[in-house]
Amino acid sequence: MSFEPPQVWAVIAAYRRPQRLRALLASLATQTTALSGVLVVDNAGDPETAAVSAAAPLAVRHLQPGRNLGCGGGVAHGLATGLADTGATHFWQLDDDTTVAAGALTALLEALESAEADVAVPLIVNPEQRVCWFPGPLPVTDWRNLGREVVTVEAFHARFGIAPLTWEWSPWTSLLLTRRAVEAVGLPRDDFWFQGEDIEFTLRLSARFRCVLAPRAVCVHYAELSPVGRTAFLKQCAQLQNYAYTCTRLVHGRRARRYLPGNLWRFLRRGGFRPAAWGAAAAALWRGAARGRPAGATGADQFAQAWRRAVDERSG
DSSP: OOOOOOOEEEEEEEOSOHHHHHHHHHHHTTOSSOOSEEEEEETTOOHHHHHHHHTOSSOEEEEOOSSOOHHHHHHHHHHHHHHTSTTOOEEEEEETTEEEOTTHHHHHHHHHHHHTOSEEEEEEEOTTSOEEEOOBSOSSTTGGGHHHHOOSHHHHHHHHOSSOEEOSBOOOSEEEEEHHHHHHHOOOOSSSOSSSHHHHHHHHHHTTSOEEEEEEEEEEEOOOOOOOHHHHHHHHHHHHHHHHHHHHHOGGGGGGGGGHHHHHHHHHHHTTTOHHHHHHHHHHHIIIIISOOOTTOTTOOHHHHHHHHHHHTOOO
16 A cells, blocks of 8 residues: 655744744744645735745745734635645644744654544743643643643653643644544634634534644744733733633534633633723623624624724734
């Protein structure tokens, strides 16, 4: 029997971070498993992003949708373009503020094969090489405390080994998925507008396919400073609204309902439990759960329009 090697397209939704994108493309060029190419969806129509894409040391297609599609919309645009290549077998979705460690793609593909899975994520570390994010829930004791108990990749391996571990939802800082998974569940939604679209999409994937953490694969996330003031408030409102929508209005999202109280508690705590925080939380829950509207829905209310403007005004 002949073996057809995987053909992988990397998909990156970029927004005015050309220096971060340059570092990511350079790290992709070092992968020993060859990529068919990279699709950069330039949500900002930024000349510097176009120049970085053109100068990359590997094949890059720079896509300009003509408007800001949001994170989910940008990823969807890239995946739809990649699906047009009938030879593509896998898609590797990556945030534009990450880099991939040596051998990451090989480790992700091997995890898919050994676990008979269709979706895999790596361990995500910060620039200090401390593990900062986990998918959930992982089949390990008290997985929600892993961020406090496990601080390095080596510590994770020593405690839990290197075998793939299943999960139900995950951030999509780095997400490798098979073509058949994308074709079966569809593209990411474009109406969440930068908050929670990764949780909805991965819950949709895990409802149909096995999804695993590949502990031998590592990616570095260079998270920008958290916004402050009104932008931070709008981000938190959108996050709560979209999560409420996902876990109450979508069949595949109802498995995550048990985490809604915790999300609400964190929202109120960040707001200092002031009356304004309670009012904003009630509005977000009403819009998401009762009205069934994501924060970036077409014909959005004033809150959603303000959130879109805040994102569009970001400079980096």
